Amino acid sequence: MRIKYLLLATAALACSQFAFARPLSVVNYGGTLADAQQSAFIEPFRKATGIDVVATSYSGEQAKVKAMVDAHQVSWDVVEVESTDVGRGCDAGMYERIDWHAVPDQPKLAPEARTECGVGLFAWANAFAYNTKLTRNAPQSWADFWDTTKYPGKRGMRKTARGNLEFALMADGVKPADVYKVLATSAGVDRAFRKLDALRPQIQWWDAGAQPAQFLVAGDVAMSTVFTGRIITAQKAGQPLDIVWNGAISDYDYWVVPKGSENIAEALKFINYSIGAQQQADFLARQPGGPANTAALAKMTPEQLKNLPNTPEHRKVGLPNSREFWDEHGDDLDQRFAAWAAH
Amino acid sequence: MATTSRIAAPPEGGTTAGRAMPGVRRDSSRRVRPPRIAGDVRGALWLIAPLAIFMLVFFVMPIASLLSRSAWDPVVTRTFPATAVALKGWGGDSVPPPATFATLAHDIEAADAAGTLGDAAARLNQDAPGMRALLMRTRRQLARANGTDALPDLMAVDSRWGEVAIWKTLARSLSPLTASYLLRAADHTETADGHVVALAPDEGVYLGVLGRTIWMSAVVTSLVTLLGFPLSYWLTSLPERRQQRVMMAILIPFWTSILVRIAAWMVVLPREGLVNKVLMSLHLIDSPVALLYNRTGVYISMVHILIPFMVLPVFAVMRGIPRSYQMAAISLGSHPFGAFWRVYVPQTLPGVAAGAMLVFVSALGYYIAPALLGGAGDQMLSYYIAYFTNTAINWGFAAALSALLLVATGVLFALYRVLVAVFPAYKGV
Numbered sequence: 001m002r003i004k005y006l007l008l009a010t011a012a013l014a015c016s017q018f019a020f021a022r023p024l025s026v027v028n029y030g031g032t033l034a035d036a037q038q039s040a041f042i043e044p045f046r047k048a049t050g051i052d053v054v055a056t057s058y059s060g061e062q063a064k065v066k067a068m069v070d071a072h073q074v075s076w077d078v079v080e081v082e083s084t085d086v087g088r089g090c091d092a093g094m095y096e097r098i099d100w101h102a103v104p105d106q107p108k109l110a111p112e113a114r115t116e117c118g119v120g121l122f123a124w125a126n127a128f129a130y131n132t133k134l135t136r137n138a139p140q141s142w143a144d145f146w147d148t149t150k151y152p153g154k155r156g157m158r159k160t161a162r163g164n165l166e167f168a169l170m171a172d173g174v175k176p177a178d179v180y181k182v183l184a185t186s187a188g189v190d191r192a193f194r195k196l197d198a199l200r201p202q203i204q205w206w207d208a209g210a211q212p213a214q215f216l217v218a219g220d221v222a223m224s225t226v227f228t229g230r231i232i233t234a235q236k237a238g239q240p241l242d243i244v245w246n247g248a249i250s251d252y253d254y255w256v257v258p259k260g261s262e263n264i265a266e267a268l269k270f271i272n273y274s275i276g277a278q279q280q281a282d283f284l285a286r287q288p289g290g291p292a293n294t295a296a297l298a299k300m301t302p303e304q305l306k307n308l309p310n311t312p313e314h315r316k317v318g319l320p321n322s323r324e325f326w327d328e329h330g331d332d333l334d335q336r337f338a339a340w341a342a343h
Numbered sequence: 344m345a346t347t348s349r350i351a352a353p354p355e356g357g358t359t360a361g362r363a364m365p366g367v368r369r370d371s372s373r374r375v376r377p378p379r380i381a382g383d384v385r386g387a388l389w390l391i392a393p394l395a396i397f398m399l400v401f402f403v404m405p406i407a408s409l410l411s412r413s414a415w416d417p418v419v420t421r422t423f424p425a426t427a428v429a430l431k432g433w434g435g436d437s438v439p440p441p442a443t444f445a446t447l448a449h450d451i452e453a454a455d456a457a458g459t460l461g462d463a464a465a466r467l468n469q470d471a472p473g474m475r476a477l478l479m480r481t482r483r484q485l486a487r488a489n490g491t492d493a494l495p496d497l498m499a500v501d502s503r504w505g506e507v508a509i510w511k512t513l514a515r516s517l518s519p520l521t522a523s524y525l526l527r528a529a530d531h532t533e534t535a536d537g538h539v540v541a542l543a544p545d546e547g548v549y550l551g552v553l554g555r556t557i558w559m560s561a562v563v564t565s566l567v568t569l570l571g572f573p574l575s576y577w578l579t580s581l582p583e584r585r586q587q588r589v590m591m592a593i594l595i596p597f598w599t600s601i602l603v604r605i606a607a608w609m610v611v612l613p614r615e616g617l618v619n620k621v622l623m624s625l626h627l628i629d630s631p632v633a634l635l636y637n638r639t640g641v642y643i644s645m646v647h648i649l650i651p652f653m654v655l656p657v658f659a660v661m662r663g664i665p666r667s668y669q670m671a672a673i674s675l676g677s678h679p680f681g682a683f684w685r686v687y688v689p690q691t692l693p694g695v696a697a698g699a700m701l702v703f704v705s706a707l708g709y710y711i712a713p714a715l716l717g718g719a720g721d722q723m724l725s726y727y728i729a730y731f732t733n734t735a736i737n738w739g740f741a742a743a744l745s746a747l748l749l750v751a752t753g754v755l756f757a758l759y760r761v762l763v764a765v766f767p768a769y770k771g772v
């Protein structure tokens with residue numbers, strides 16, 4: 001009798017190992033973005049499906065994902081990545097290819113939000129901003145950003161090739177629509193670096209998205225390249241900052257599933273849930289940006305619509321980031337930029 | 344290593360001494376020593392075994408496997424296996440036969456499906472810039488048009504497939520043993536013909552960064568010595584109770600997280616920060632001084648972080664030097680400064696040398712302080728190692744830069760040992 005109980009208990013314990021599979025692990029960039037996702041996606045998803053979700057944050061470095069995938073010890077299921085990583089990581093076999101049948105809401109997605117390995121989450125833009133109290137005469141374009149006689153002071157810039165090379169070409173008179181065509185030639189790359197050379201003494205580099213708003217508010221820099229979402233959040237908090245949409249590069253954040261995740265089905269279920277129109281509207285009410293699901297536009301306020309990176313007006317004066325271009329030329333330009341910035 | 348050699352030394356010394364010395368001493372040394380020593384060695388080996396195994400598994404092996412990435416990278420062979428076989432007998436005088444084109448096209452398609460093309464493209468791009476763009480464009484076109492005749496296919500995608508240099512690069516990258524990461528770390532590159540040439544000055548920057556790393560470490564070491572020596576001297580002159588209090592003031596920051604201390608400097612040093620405000624209110628300066636995001640900020644924080652590494656060994660040595668030596672010198676007619684400089688200071692040199700060595704070698708690997716408090720021109724080699732590891736995910740190149748730093752540190756240490764051998768008085772470690 002005893003032995004039977006013991007066996008039963010052991011069996012029950014063994015079963016519980018399977019029953020208590022680890023919860024779905026969602027990884028994002030943290031900060032206010034994580035709070036917005038918690039209340040717009042994670043809490044309601046848990047309530048709707050009963051699937052346990054744990055959210056953690058990281059700083060966007062794909063080395064961690066690569067280490068997990070290489071070691072076959074994948075403990076992340078859904079990861080938010082930038083557009084620059086989504087293609088490269090896909091080619092390098094770091095992410096699962098998306099099974100679009102498992103994402104029934106996909107027809108409503110904007111075309112840029114659908115890639116081989118990534119599902120678009122929301123749109124944002126890379127633009128520049130200034131302090132309206134310190135810079136009275138509003139700058140209009142990248143040419144103004146480069147004009148240090150008309151607008152004296154330091155310039156905050158992100159320490160990456162992406163963005164800065166495009167901005168340099170636009171400051172040099174290249175039309176937004178032609179930027180990637182020019183940058184694909186070696187003469188165009190030289191031209192961009194020469195233009196950056198001219199601004200070099202004035203550049204104050206930043207790495208984290210929260211830094212530019214701090215620089216601008218403290219008056220450390222006259223203007224800075226920014227992630228638009230951060231500036232809109234700062235505006236809401238009453239900071240005297242304004243964004244110049246002229247020449248902005250719009251871009252998406254994507255969800256990916258690291259290769260070898262043991263919860264692929266739940267992961268895709270979560271991704272599909274997060275691109276629902278209502279969830280997108282709830283999320284963007286807290287995190288400024290544009291929806292990946294175009295149906296969410298109808299649920300947004302006029303105030304929000306004014307600041308979207310992907311409105312027709314903003315699109316006319318800006319350009320979308322070319323994933324294809326960076327996929328092909330990223331390695332060369334990153335290496336050259338790292339060397340250029342080392343001086 | 345040091346432990347074993349120290350244990351191994353006595354029996355040898357003992358026997359030579361025994362051979363040289365006649366009679367009684369020889370007998371006594373024989374009678375007492377040999378059995379005990381044999382036991383000592385075995386016992387000592389057992390005692391150090393856990394540490395030795397730990398060091399081997401958690402220190403030597405990971406470093407070796409990481410450094411091997413800088414010269415050993417079989418990713419291209421693994422990704423294009425059929426092409427590797429097809430190119431084995433290829434002479435390299437002209438473009439390979441059409442069959443090889445077809446083989447490569449199939450390999451590219453298979454790699455794309457398996458998700459390995461990206462890594463192979465990254466390695467090829469390391470060997471010859473532009474290869475990634477070529478492969479990715481080819482992949483896209485192959486996916487669009489599922490051709491039967493591969494030669495016009497590849498040629499139609501990009502005329503560069505008709506160039507011998509491209510195929511030479513491919514053939515070279517198929518060998519797992521590569522020098523391209525290490526060459527690039529030393530600001531050189533290998534052309535398709537196998538010639539090693541220096542990179543253009545705006546591309547080859549890493550030897551310059553290494554020089555900057557060594558220079559900045561040397562400046563920090565000098566500043567720490569200049570500040571740490573008087574501090575330690577003053578400390579030895581204090582009564583014991585106050586000595587302990589001052590020591591705590593040095594040690595508590597030493598035990599605080601480096602990140603916290605750097606964050607504190609980010610509050611104290613900005614244009615609107617404490618230092619500038621105090622200096623302006625004292626009318627010492629008219630406009631704020633730039634102390635952050637430049638070399639000054641890096642030096643200030645590094646000196647602050649590293650000064651305990653100087654004070655602790657110097658203080659330990661100074662405490663053992665009796666003040667009476669200086670007094671004796673003065674009583675014999677020396678000038679007080681002469682007594683300090685010629686009698687006291689030479690006795691502290693072992694401590695100063697040990698402290699300088701500790702500070703200099705730690706400074707060589709500094710990463711967080713320059714990254715958070717410095718500008719683009721103040722980054723040290725570790726910053727680029729972290730950049731290529733985390734952001735660019737080019738682990739081969741990160742390993743090559745690590746090898747560069749390790750070799751430079753090793754050379755500097757060897758130089759130090761030579762100096763110690765020439766001037767034994769400076770011996771500290």
